[in-house]
Amino acid sequence: MRIGIPMIAAVLIAFVFNLKTDIFPLWSLYCELFYYTIFPLLLILIRKIGINKVLVFSFIISYLIIIAVTNSLADFIHQNKSYNGNYWQMGTFITCIIGLPCWLLGVKIAEDMRTLLSSTITAKRIYLMRACVFLAAFFCSVARFHFSLSYLLSLNIFAILAYSWIKLEITFWKDRRALSLLENAGKWSYSLYLCHALGIIWVAHFFPSNSTWHILTLQCFTSLAISYLFYLVIEKTSHHFIRKIKFDF
Numbered sequence: 001m002r003i004g005i006p007m008i009a010a011v012l013i014a015f016v017f018n019l020k021t022d023i024f025p026l027w028s029l030y031c032e033l034f035y036y037t038i039f040p041l042l043l044i045l046i047r048k049i050g051i052n053k054v055l056v057f058s059f060i061i062s063y064l065i066i067i068a069v070t071n072s073l074a075d076f077i078h079q080n081k082s083y084n085g086n087y088w089q090m091g092t093f094i095t096c097i098i099g100l101p102c103w104l105l106g107v108k109i110a111e112d113m114r115t116l117l118s119s120t121i122t123a124k125r126i127y128l129m130r131a132c133v134f135l136a137a138f139f140c141s142v143a144r145f146h147f148s149l150s151y152l153l154s155l156n157i158f159a160i161l162a163y164s165w166i167k168l169e170i171t172f173w174k175d176r177r178a179l180s181l182l183e184n185a186g187k188w189s190y191s192l193y194l195c196h197a198l199g200i201i202w203v204a205h206f207f208p209s210n211s212t213w214h215i216l217t218l219q220c221f222t223s224l225a226i227s228y229l230f231y232l233v234i235e236k237t238s239h240h241f242i243r244k245i246k247f248d249f
Helices: 004-016 026-049 051-069 072-078 092-111 113-117 123-146 151-173 180-206 213-244
Strands: none
Touching: 004 026, 004 180, 004 213, 026 051, 026 092, 051 072, 051 092, 051 151, 072 151, 092 113, 092 151, 113 151, 123 151, 180 213
16 A cells, blocks of 8 residues: 555556656566565565575576576677667566565565664775665666666676665664754655656756756756655655554454
């Protein structure tokens, strides 16, 4: 319900303003809904054989599908003209299977939370990790657009680095006070994820051929404003509504 209500509202906005729904990252939300739906079954498996074995198995299945079903490896080797570097190029269901190990890494973080909160980390190490993540993300983006290295091949590997980074961030901030502005911004990050393209489209409507830094800055601030408004009107309201619902089983 927490994922679905804002998602449905965003789609309705697209219909009202005659926008294409592909401006919203719905494919990833479908994946999340799929993962949370099957999680009770995954939890049984995790308790029987452990999260590590489930992770390894899911990574193997993911890359077997990537290599067998897609042309991503051939595109990278031969630089094919029909190259498609999108992570979701194989449709929602196959993407759910391919992306499962990435989501399970988040489950493993939750499993290891007690250990993370009892550990310590230096500022030097966290800044070094942040730099590594930035450079790796930069490489994945450049390789996707210029060297036919599809996100299907790179992002599951990048997810392992992101997993390590998030663990360090949790440990780093357990005894430190975060900036309240950024901490509060995290509350409406889902709205930003859903609606960031709306600001870009709205500004482009008035400045269709102008891509100067002034316009790019305006697009950023417009996206932030629209996303925050969406949070106040839709997402925050839906959260209050969900908390009032009592489920009796």
